[in-house]
Amino acid sequence: MNGEPIDILGIEKQFGDKSVVSDVSLSVKAGEFLSLLGPSGSGKTTLLMMIAGFEFPNSGQIRVGSRDITYLAPNRRAVGMVFQKYALFPHMTVEQNIAFPLRMRSLATKEINRRVSDMMGLVQLTGFEGRYPQQLSGGQQQRVAVARALIAEPPVLLMDEPLSALDKKLRETMQTEIKRIQNRVGVTVVYVTHDQEEALTMSDRIAVMSEGRLVQVGSPLDLYQRPATSFVAEFVGKMNFLKGEFVGSDHGTFRVRISGHATLSFDLVLNGEAEQYRPGCRVRVAIRPEDIIIRQRFEPGHQSGIVLRGTVEAVIFLGQAHVILVQIEGQGEAPVQVLVPSLIGQATFARGEMVDLMIAPSAVRLFPELAGSVQ
Amino acid sequence: MTVTATIGVPSTEAIRRRPLTGSARSYSKTLSLILIAPLVLLMGFGFLYPVGKLLLGSFFAPEFGLEQFQRLMRSPLYLTVLLRTFEIAFAVTIASLVIGYPIAFAMAKLPRRWAALTTVCVLIPLWTSTLVRSYAWIVLLQRKGVVNALLLDLGWITEPLRLIYTEGAVVMAMTHVLLPYTILPIFAAVRAVPNELGQAASNLGAGTLSVFWRIMLPLSLPGVFAGCLMTFILALGFYVTPALVGGPRTMLMATLIGQQTTETLDWAFAGALSTVLLAATLTFVVAFRKTLSLNRGFAGVS
Numbered sequence: 001m002n003g004e005p006i007d008i009l010g011i012e013k014q015f016g017d018k019s020v021v022s023d024v025s026l027s028v029k030a031g032e033f034l035s036l037l038g039p040s041g042s043g044k045t046t047l048l049m050m051i052a053g054f055e056f057p058n059s060g061q062i063r064v065g066s067r068d069i070t071y072l073a074p075n076r077r078a079v080g081m082v083f084q085k086y087a088l089f090p091h092m093t094v095e096q097n098i099a100f101p102l103r104m105r106s107l108a109t110k111e112i113n114r115r116v117s118d119m120m121g122l123v124q125l126t127g128f129e130g131r132y133p134q135q136l137s138g139g140q141q142q143r144v145a146v147a148r149a150l151i152a153e154p155p156v157l158l159m160d161e162p163l164s165a166l167d168k169k170l171r172e173t174m175q176t177e178i179k180r181i182q183n184r185v186g187v188t189v190v191y192v193t194h195d196q197e198e199a200l201t202m203s204d205r206i207a208v209m210s211e212g213r214l215v216q217v218g219s220p221l222d223l224y225q226r227p228a229t230s231f232v233a234e235f236v237g238k239m240n241f242l243k244g245e246f247v248g249s250d251h252g253t254f255r256v257r258i259s260g261h262a263t264l265s266f267d268l269v270l271n272g273e274a275e276q277y278r279p280g281c282r283v284r285v286a287i288r289p290e291d292i293i294i295r296q297r298f299e300p301g302h303q304s305g306i307v308l309r310g311t312v313e314a315v316i317f318l319g320q321a322h323v324i325l326v327q328i329e330g331q332g333e334a335p336v337q338v339l340v341p342s343l344i345g346q347a348t349f350a351r352g353e354m355v356d357l358m359i360a361p362s363a364v365r366l367f368p369e370l371a372g373s374v375q
Numbered sequence: 376m377t378v379t380a381t382i383g384v385p386s387t388e389a390i391r392r393r394p395l396t397g398s399a400r401s402y403s404k405t406l407s408l409i410l411i412a413p414l415v416l417l418m419g420f421g422f423l424y425p426v427g428k429l430l431l432g433s434f435f436a437p438e439f440g441l442e443q444f445q446r447l448m449r450s451p452l453y454l455t456v457l458l459r460t461f462e463i464a465f466a467v468t469i470a471s472l473v474i475g476y477p478i479a480f481a482m483a484k485l486p487r488r489w490a491a492l493t494t495v496c497v498l499i500p501l502w503t504s505t506l507v508r509s510y511a512w513i514v515l516l517q518r519k520g521v522v523n524a525l526l527l528d529l530g531w532i533t534e535p536l537r538l539i540y541t542e543g544a545v546v547m548a549m550t551h552v553l554l555p556y557t558i559l560p561i562f563a564a565v566r567a568v569p570n571e572l573g574q575a576a577s578n579l580g581a582g583t584l585s586v587f588w589r590i591m592l593p594l595s596l597p598g599v600f601a602g603c604l605m606t607f608i609l610a611l612g613f614y615v616t617p618a619l620v621g622g623p624r625t626m627l628m629a630t631l632i633g634q635q636t637t638e639t640l641d642w643a644f645a646g647a648l649s650t651v652l653l654a655a656t657l658t659f660v661v662a663f664r665k666t667l668s669l670n671r672g673f674a675g676v677s
Binding site: 052053073074075077079080081084085089090091101105148 | 569571572574575576577578579580581582585589590593594
């Protein structure tokens with residue numbers, strides 16, 4: 001079985017006069033695992049439904065391989081789908097569920113039996129043939145749903161938040177499991193999720209959607225390290241935003257003053273968004289929790305960045321790490337999160353303690369202050 | 376907020392049980408008894424006692440024995456009526472199913488506005504008196520009724536047809552009256568089938584017809600059985616409509632029993648007839664349920 005590429009060209013979708021998907025163009029390579037990531041209402045599920053054929057776009061085109069499937073009936077698309085709640089047929093056994101697509105294609109019983117038993121092996125459900133879906137655990141139902149979607153060997157598999165009904169531990173197991181099966185069969189996967197961690201773990205590429213638009217498409221590392229907008233920066237991974245003011249630029253370096261720390265200004269390399277910034281305008285300085293270095297006190301002269309002074313507000317133990325919430329003067333309500341690996345024997349910080357946070361310019365991203373944005 | 380004793384770590388059992396405690400399960404036995412007491416009293420005095428007396432009466436007249444039942448068996452008239460009752464109930468059930476299923480399906484699947492309109496059309500007859508609806512059929516079907524007048528005017532017939540007081544008229548009128556009882560359970564069953572199942576089926580290659588035949592129909596069967604059973608049982612004991620539309624020549628069990636109690640005042644024999652009808656109905660229901668429970672797939676559906 002081989003995956004086929006998907007080309008989405010200028011898709012628009014309105015429900016009534018409400019625009020749900022606006023001008024989305026996206027190419028998925030054959031065999032690629034692409035996640036559509038976004039908060040609820042971002043249009044990602046609607047986009048998926050249009051690929052599956054349960055919704056039709058107002059304009060635009062969807063192609064799988066060389067076929068235009070934009071207005072094709074769902075049962076003629078050869079696009080597999082795993083539904084959020086699995087949608088297993090409750091009146092059929094596991095075996096009958098998995099065999100359903102082959103029955104619909106009127107294959108010989110012998111062929112059906114052979115392929116069903118192969119597939120049961122692939123998803124590790126051998127022995128459960130005669131069970132009914134309601135007699136299976138959530139994870140097993142998930143496997144049946146994947147098996148059923150893949151048995152007719154569709155070139156494309158769509159998954160609509162398939163793991164959202166499972167608990168955390170099982171979800172992680174199934175993530176690896178889905179990746180393993182995908183690698184085995186080579187199908188192109190479009191995976192809808194609102195869980196950024198899941199998207200980062202599983203995807204070859206992630207397409208971030210917000211309010212019906214595609215915000216950024218890139219590899220997980222790309223998105224994490226080079227978010228194109230503050231929405232992506234905030235949605236993918238954890239991000240601190242410091243309030244600041246743009247001071248000026250010369251020869252490709254930019255100077256930003258962090259609010260409440262009037263004397264602190266620093267140089268910052270910024271990739272190509274210069275037009276948006278004018279001296280005196282408000283900016284958001286973004287930095288990941290793991291990129292901040294925290295000490296009781298930095299010796300002057302031993303600094304490779306700017307140092308902000310603050311008060312520890314809370315220390316949260318996560319297992320492999322601690323998150324330390326630090327309130328920085330002049331930064332308003334939201335404390336800065338600092339991620340510190342929990343090493344044996346290393347002293348943590350206490351609530352109320354004064355600390356220094358060091359921020360390296362290379363770890364910082366700059367975004368314009370959004371009109372009407374909170375933070 | 377109440378601070379409960381579970382400030383320590385509550386056991387997983389306690390956590391698991393909590394979501395269920397909002398239901399009737401958490402009511403004490405006493406409270407449950409108090410809640411159902413009015414119904415139990417009403418059923419006891421208003422239903423069980425008189426019906427029991429009527430049924431038992433059939434075994435004690437003139438003295439203890441099966442005299443009344445032997446009388447019933449001796450006369451072919453009574454057996455004919457019993458058989459006819461079952462025939463007509465069966466015909467009404469089938470007719471209601473054939474007419475009702477598409478309507479129920481439409482109610483569940485149409486866009487909201489149309490579904491609401493259909494629902495109203497189904498429910499309005501249910502809110503109208505059975506008596507009125509039965510008389511309406513007389514108006515339509517009688518010798519000089521609407522149907523005959525129309526057919527005569529069109530010149531399709533030269534003599535008025537005998538439409539009323541036939542088995543056909545009884546089946547038609549009873550189907551009309553009982554249709555909602557078939558439709559509503561089917562509607563509930565079809566509505567309970569998640570939309571994604573149909574989508575999944577068509578995603579997996581099933582055409583519209585296959586989706587219906589392989590998914591929607593099997594999953595709506597519990598509703599079909601419930602609706603049919605309800606209609607069948609109601610039809611077996613139906614009194615008003617067959618009495619008005621059927622006349623003396625298409626007498627059914629209920630009419631016969633009514634005659635025995637109000638005209639001949641033979642309560643013992645009425646009791647015997649009732650016993651036979653009740654026994655036949657119960658046998659039928661039990662047999663029906665037994666057949667259903669043998670079908671495994673429905674265990675998790677209904």
